[in-house]
Amino acid sequence: MRKALRDAVVVITGASSGVGQAAAEEFARRGSKLVLAARDAAALQRVAKTCREMGAEVLVVPTDVTDADAVRELARKATSFGKIDVWFSNVGVGAVGRFVDTPIAAHEQVIRTNLMGHINDAHAVIPIFLKQRQGTFINMISLGGFASTPFATAYSASKFGLRGFSEALRAELADEPDIHICDVYPTFMDTPGVAHGANYTGRKLSVPPPVYNARRAARAIVRLAERPRTSITVGFVADLARFAHFLAPNLTTRLLAQLTSRYLSQAPRVESSNGNLFRAPAVAGGIDGGLRSSHRIPLATVAAVAVVGLAVAALIAGKPRASHMGVLR
Numbered sequence: 001m002r003k004a005l006r007d008a009v010v011v012i013t014g015a016s017s018g019v020g021q022a023a024a025e026e027f028a029r030r031g032s033k034l035v036l037a038a039r040d041a042a043a044l045q046r047v048a049k050t051c052r053e054m055g056a057e058v059l060v061v062p063t064d065v066t067d068a069d070a071v072r073e074l075a076r077k078a079t080s081f082g083k084i085d086v087w088f089s090n091v092g093v094g095a096v097g098r099f100v101d102t103p104i105a106a107h108e109q110v111i112r113t114n115l116m117g118h119i120n121d122a123h124a125v126i127p128i129f130l131k132q133r134q135g136t137f138i139n140m141i142s143l144g145g146f147a148s149t150p151f152a153t154a155y156s157a158s159k160f161g162l163r164g165f166s167e168a169l170r171a172e173l174a175d176e177p178d179i180h181i182c183d184v185y186p187t188f189m190d191t192p193g194v195a196h197g198a199n200y201t202g203r204k205l206s207v208p209p210p211v212y213n214a215r216r217a218a219r220a221i222v223r224l225a226e227r228p229r230t231s232i233t234v235g236f237v238a239d240l241a242r243f244a245h246f247l248a249p250n251l252t253t254r255l256l257a258q259l260t261s262r263y264l265s266q267a268p269r270v271e272s273s274n275g276n277l278f279r280a281p282a283v284a285g286g287i288d289g290g291l292r293s294s295h296r297i298p299l300a301t302v303a304a305v306a307v308v309g310l311a312v313a314a315l316i317a318g319k320p321r322a323s324h325m326g327v328l329r
Contacts (some may be wrong), residue, residue, distance in 0.1 A: 002226050003136075006031035009081040010225070011074070013065055013121060014090035016043035017284045021138065022218035023088055025287075028056035030222060035078040038091075043284030057081075065091045065117035066109075068124075075124035084128050086225045089121040090140040093277055094193070097200025099153045106198055107154035109277045114158035119165060119275075126179075129268040134178035136228050138221060139166045141183050143238040147245040150257035151201070151264070170230065180228035184221060185242070187235030189214045192285030198275035203267035210237065211291045320329030 010027045014020040024034055028051035036051075041062040049057040059081070059186035063074045078084050093113045095106040121135060129135030144152075144159035163183065170181040181191050188207040199205055217234045224232055230244050233239050244252045275281070 003085075003228070005222070005226060008032045008085040008225075009035065009078065009083050010086040011035040011037065011078050011084055011125070011190075012088045012090060013037045013063065013074075013117075014140075016040045016280070017196075017286055018193055018289075019186070019189060019214045019217045019221075019287075020088075021047050022214045022287045023090070024051055024289075025054065026085075026215070026218040026222045027225075028054040028058075032056065032086075033081050034058045035061060035074070035081070035084075037061050037065075037074050038280070039064050040280035040284055040324060043280070049325045065120055066112045068120045070316070071117075071120040071124045075128060078314065079128065083132060084125055084135060086136045086138065087121060087125045088138045088140070089118045089226075091117050092140060092142070092193070092255065093197060093275075094152055094155045095198035095200065095275075095277060096152050096155075096205055097198075097272075098151060102154070102198075102200045106200070106277055110154035110198075111158050113277075114155065115161045115165070118162055122165075122169060126173075128181045130176070133176070136180045136182060136225055137169075138182045138184060138224060140221075141166070141185050143185055143187050143233070143241050144277055145183070147241045147256075148249075148253050150253060151260050181230075182224050182228050183231040183242055184224065185231060185233045185238050186217050186220075187212060187233075187238040187241070188291075189217055190289050190291045191287065192281070192289045194291065195289060196276040196281045196285065198273060198277045199270065200272045201264050201267075202269055202272055203264045204270045205267070207291055210235070211236065214287050244251070273292050 010032045012020050014078060015024050015036040024047055025034055029035060034051055034056050036058060038046055044060045044062060051058050061074045061077050063070050065071055091113060093110055096320060097103055106309050139162060141159055141162050145163040149156040166181055166183050171280055173179050173181060188211045190211045194205050212235045219232050220232055221300050223233050268312055
């Protein structure tokens with residue numbers, strides 16, 4: 001059953017840039033009432049201005065999702081609209097570097113933000129949903145939720161953990177037919193996230209093509225709010241990676257580590273940085289990260305297909321074969 005989004009109250013965390021900003025604009029186009037949260041108050045006000053120009057009613061609540069009390073206050077302020085229909089838990093940070101080269105404080109902050117931040121979101125809004133007997137909680141995870149990420153170990157741990165949290169919470173709420181826990185697994189998005197993230201490699205970071213427009217993810221999220229489902233992927237590379245990892249997880253992870261290591265050995269040198277781990281970025285960056293280019297060879301597509309082929313080959317090679325007599329050999 002399709003849910004109407006006009007006048008629906010939608011809370012978006014991580015709304016100051018990237019997919020969060022794109023989602024805010026997309027919900028504004030549908031006539032939703034918005035509650036926008038992130039650490040950067042000035043960036044939130046810029047996003048709010050754009051959404052108000054589209055006709056949306058907007059409340060700005062600067063919030064650090066790692067602070068459980070602050071998130072509860074966010075939920076309380078959101079209920080000034082009378083209800084909460086959708087909560088898009090979107091905050092995410094990353095730290096790229098070899099495990100031993102990445103400070104333990106950085107590992108901890110990634111887990112605190114990407115996992116505990118989303119748990120704080122849910123813990124604040126689920127009691128409201130239960131009181132209302134309805135509501136949709138949308139968890140932004142990533143393809144990192146089912147395919148591990150070498151050189152970003154804490155990120156990988158946080159996304160695997162978030163997937164498990166979401167599955168467990170969904171099971172607990174199975175007797176509430178109008179409360180939905182939905183997961184979003186996008187592939188690489190063209191957002192400022194890579195530029196904002198912590199980088200302990202000493203090399204310039206990028207992502208391989210194809211890189212998708214963040215507005216595509218935003219449209220998928222709005223459709224999910226209209227017609228809730230357990231999970232969706234955004235971008236076919238996410239589906240390929242999921243399938244390959246299912247067939248041969250060790251092989252695909254080793255291959256990804258080798259490709260990443262090769263890239264880092266050739267990338268231009270840069271200074272290591274904590275990025276936006278411990279404070280909001282100096283420049284929010286808007287929706288786009290400048291990573292898309294129609295002239296780049298789709299290496300990620302080729303790599304993904306190759307990974308699937310290798311995974312299938314490994315799976316077949318690992319199975320016993322039958323002779324024409326039916327005897328295993």
